[in-house]
Amino acid sequence: MKNTLSAAVILIGNELLSGSIEDKNLAHIAKTLEIRGIRVRETRIIPDIESDIVDAVNTLRAKHDYVFTTGGIGPTHDDITSDSIAAAFGVPNIIVQDVFDAIGAYLDSKGIEFTRAAQRMAHAPQGAEMISTDNAIVPGYRIENVFVMAGVPRIMRIMLDAMISRLETGLSIQNTYVHANVGEGEIAAALESIQNQHPDVDIGSYPQDQDSTISDYRVIFVVKGTELSELELTCQQILKACHDGGYDAIKI
Amino acid sequence: MKNTLSAAVILIGNELLSGSIEDKNLAHIAKTLEIRGIRVRETRIIPDIESDIVDAVNTLRAKHDYVFTTGGIGPTHDDITSDSIAAAFGVPNIIVQDVFDAIGAYLDSKGIEFTRAAQRMAHAPQGAEMISTDNAIVPGYRIENVFVMAGVPRIMRIMLDAMISRLETGLSIQNTYVHANVGEGEIAAALESIQNQHPDVDIGSYPQDQDSTISDYRVIFVVKGTELSELELTCQQILKACHDGGYDAIKI
Numbered sequence: 434m435k436n437t438l439s440a441a442v443i444l445i446g447n448e449l450l451s452g453s454i455e456d457k458n459l460a461h462i463a464k465t466l467e468i469r470g471i472r473v474r475e476t477r478i479i480p481d482i483e484s485d486i487v488d489a490v491n492t493l494r495a496k497h498d499y500v501f502t503t504g505g506i507g508p509t510h511d512d513i514t515s516d517s518i519a520a521a522f523g524v525p526n527i528i529v530q531d532v533f534d535a536i537g538a539y540l541d542s543k544g545i546e547f548t549r550a551a552q553r554m555a556h557a558p559q560g561a562e563m564i565s566t567d568n569a570i571v572p573g574y575r576i577e578n579v580f581v582m583a584g585v586p587r588i589m590r591i592m593l594d595a596m597i598s599r600l601e602t603g604l605s606i607q608n609t610y611v612h613a614n615v616g617e618g619e620i621a622a623a624l625e626s627i628q629n630q631h632p633d634v635d636i637g638s639y640p641q642d643q644d645s646t647i648s649d650y651r652v653i654f655v656v657k658g659t660e661l662s663e664l665e666l667t668c669q670q671i672l673k674a675c676h677d678g679g680y681d682a683i684k685i
Numbered sequence: 686m687k688n689t690l691s692a693a694v695i696l697i698g699n700e701l702l703s704g705s706i707e708d709k710n711l712a713h714i715a716k717t718l719e720i721r722g723i724r725v726r727e728t729r730i731i732p733d734i735e736s737d738i739v740d741a742v743n744t745l746r747a748k749h750d751y752v753f754t755t756g757g758i759g760p761t762h763d764d765i766t767s768d769s770i771a772a773a774f775g776v777p778n779i780i781v782q783d784v785f786d787a788i789g790a791y792l793d794s795k796g797i798e799f800t801r802a803a804q805r806m807a808h809a810p811q812g813a814e815m816i817s818t819d820n821a822i823v824p825g826y827r828i829e830n831v832f833v834m835a836g837v838p839r840i841m842r843i844m845l846d847a848m849i850s851r852l853e854t855g856l857s858i859q860n861t862y863v864h865a866n867v868g869e870g871e872i873a874a875a876l877e878s879i880q881n882q883h884p885d886v887d888i889g890s891y892p893q894d895q896d897s898t899i900s901d902y903r904v905i906f907v908v909k910g911t912e913l914s915e916l917e918l919t920c921q922q923i924l925k926a927c928h929d930g931g932y933d934a935i936k937i
Contacts, residue, residue, distance in 0.1 A: 448889050450725045452712030453860060453907050454899070459730070460704030473702045475737065478711075478728035481889075485727065508870040509890040510877040540870075550873030587894045608705060618760040618792075621802030625762040637700050637733075638761040642839045647706070655705050 436659060437603040440466055441493035442476040445486060445504035445514055446584055449478050457586045458503045465593060470603025470659070471499060481505055486517035494521075494579050499600065501593075504584030506571070508550040514581060519558035522576055526556045529563055532571060539570050557581075566595040575599060604659040609668050612650035613675045613682035623674035624654070627667060634658040634667050650681075688911060689855040692718055693745035694728040697738060697756035697766055698836055701730050709838045710755045717845060722855025722911070723751060733757055738769035746773075746831050751852065753845075756836030758823070760802040766833060771810035774828055778808050781815055784823060791822050809833075818847040827851060856911040861920050864902035865927045865934035875926035876906070879919060886910040886919050902933075 442462055448454040456478070463473045474497060479485045486505075494500045505514030519526035533555035540547045554571045557563060561574040561581075573582045573592035580599075582592040613620070617640055628636045637655040641648050656667050668684050675682035694714055700706040708730070715725045726749060731737045738757075746752045757766030771778035785807035792799045806823045809815060813826040813833075825834045825844035832851075834844040865872070869892055880888045889907040893900050908919050920936050927934035 446889070446891075447887060447909075448891055448907055450711075450715060450728060451719060451858075451860070451907075451909065452715035452725075453889070454891055455712050456708075459702075460707050463702060463704035467703060473704075474732065476702060476730035478730075480726065507890070507892065509873045510880050511889055545868065545871060548870050548874060550877070551870030553873075554870070585892055585894055587896075606703075608703070616797060618800050618803030618806070619797060621761045621805075622800060625802070628762050635699060637698070637705070637763055638759070639698075639700055639706060640759060640837055642837055644839075655700055655703075657699075657703065 436470065437606060438471045438498040438601060439474045439496075440471050440499040440501060441497045442473055443486070443489050443493065443500065443502040444476065444478045445481065445502055447480045447511070449504075450480055458584070458589050461586070461590060462501055462503075462593060465597070467606040467608075469597070469600060470605050471600065472606060481511045481513055483513055483517045483520060486514065487521045490518060490521040490579060494577065498578060500579045502579065502581050503589055506554065506581065506583055508548070508553050512553060515553075515556050515558060518576060518579065518581060522558055522560070524559040527559050528552070528555055529557050529561075532557075532563060535570055564592065564595045564599070566591050606657060606659055607661055607664055609656045609664045610685040611654040611656065611668055611671045611675075611682055612648045612652070612685055613654065613671075613680055614651050615675050615678065615680035615682065617652055619678060620652075620674060620680070623678075624671065627670045627674065630670075631658075631663060631667050633660070634663055636667065636671075650683075688722065689858060690723045690750040690853060691726045691748075692723050692751040692753060693749045694725055695738070695741050695745065695752065695754045696728065696730045697733065697754055699732045699763070701756075702732055710836070710841050713838070713842060714753055714755075714845060717849070719858040719860075721849070721852060722857050723852065724858060733763045733765055735765055735769045735772060738766065739773045742770060742773040742831060746829065750830060752831045753834065754831065755834050755841055758806065758833065758835055760800075760805050764805060767805075767808050767810060770828060770831065770833060774810055774812070776811040779811050780804070780807055781809050781813075784809075784815060787822055816844065816847045816851065818843050858909060858911055859913055859916055861908045861916045862937040863906040863908065863920055863923045863927075863934055864900045864904070864937055865906065865923075865932055866903050867927050867930065867932035867934065869904055871930060872926060872932070875930075876923065879922045879926065882922075883910075883915060883919050885912070886915055888919065888923075902935075
């Protein structure tokens with residue numbers, strides 16, 4: 434897609450891989466970035482294992498403009514993201530004094546002991562820029578083109594909002610949708626022809642289950658690009674192809 | 686974890702990366718495999734681009750006992766999974782006559798034209814074993830240790846069920862859960878000590894948002910392993926550590 438930047442997302446946590454907990458962060462990150470012209474090009478879900486994190490971070494930061502990680506920055510034994518990011522960059526994972534003091538003051542105000550475990554949260558790789566917010570005591574951080582965030586969705590969102598100002602932006606990516614009661618096979622040839630007429634637009638075709646909560650129609654066409662007029666034209670062509678074949682279709 | 690096999694999952698589809706559609710397959714695949722002793726060790730979400738699919742398949746099939754893919758096996762222009770899997774294995778993507786005939790007969794019975802697009806669904810990489818079911822006209826397939834499935838959740842589940850008999854199994858992985866009203870930092874030292882006593886058990890700690898739909902408690906500990914007696918002992922130790930600190934905690 435023209436004039437867009439690329440990003441990768443790394444979701445860190447055994448629980449996501451085992452299905453114990455379903456990810457609630459990727460869709461929000463992708464949508465937040467797309468409207469700023471940054472497209473998520475790949476995502477990896479990996480366990481809490483240092484070598485896995487190092488491999489993913491070093492592979493993806495070389496391939497993409499930005500990398501965003503979620504998870505593993507809390508105080509428990511399985512929170513090894515900062516240690517691993519530091520290892521990926523070949524720097525030590527050090528105490529950040531401002532954060533250390535802020536956590537200490539917060540826990541003190543609550544009458545909670547500032548344990549060695551809680552002190553883990555005051556660490557970041559040497560050279561990282563902490564990205565503070567008014568709404569979270571422990572900040573996310575950036576090191577080069579890698580942005581490190583919490584896994585808890587509410588906190589991740591606060592951190593991402595604060596990071597936006599550090600990102601270069603491209604042309605905003607827009608989505609338009611056509612819902613249609615047509616079999617994919619019946620419309621595929623027309624759809625391919627329309628796609629070929631609009632190489633800068635990305636047309637996706639997603640059949641829906643009967644019990645889909647997204648649409649009562651059999652298929653959703655997602656039309657994505659940076660030029661609204663071209664998206665509109667593409668949608669009109671898809672609608673016409675459906676209607677010409679006698680199929681019900683609407684633009685959402 | 687002792688006596689378990691490893692798997693990777695590849696979720697194919699632009700829509701998953703852009704947040705247009707949230708994945709509903711990974712958790713089901715992971716849970717279905719875990720009870721058979723196969724652990725999902727990594728997951729990649731990648732776009733409908735042949736080189737990305739080839740890279741992911743070839744990297745992951747060399748690293749893991751099994752690879753499972755979802756998505757991209759329908760009739761439209763963005764359904765390039767079979768072409769890409771064939772390219773990954775260096776074989777042609779060929780018509781499978783039985784499947785071709787079955788799709789033809791089905792469409793004929795519905796009075797729908799058997800388009801060139803629909804014929805895409807009758808292809809599979811040369812050497813693939815089609816894994817038929819009574820409930821889906823287009824089967825999933827296996828080529829070596831790679832299992833290829835649809836993206837639509839209802840159909841994916843039918844295909845996965847049919848594939849189970851082709852899989853070797855390990856010791857079943859069990860999950861037990863402790864929910865507790867404790868801050869992670871306050872329990873982290875005790876938790877790490879318990880983890881160190883049980884190297885074959887995997888203890889995960891997942892703080893919950895206030896609006897969590899999973900638990901009213903502040904944190905969930907997921908205790909995972911193949912030996913039920915050891916899981917039970919581990920949970921009892923976590924409960925005791927919480928209760929000794931004056932925190933409310935229950936085993937689910």
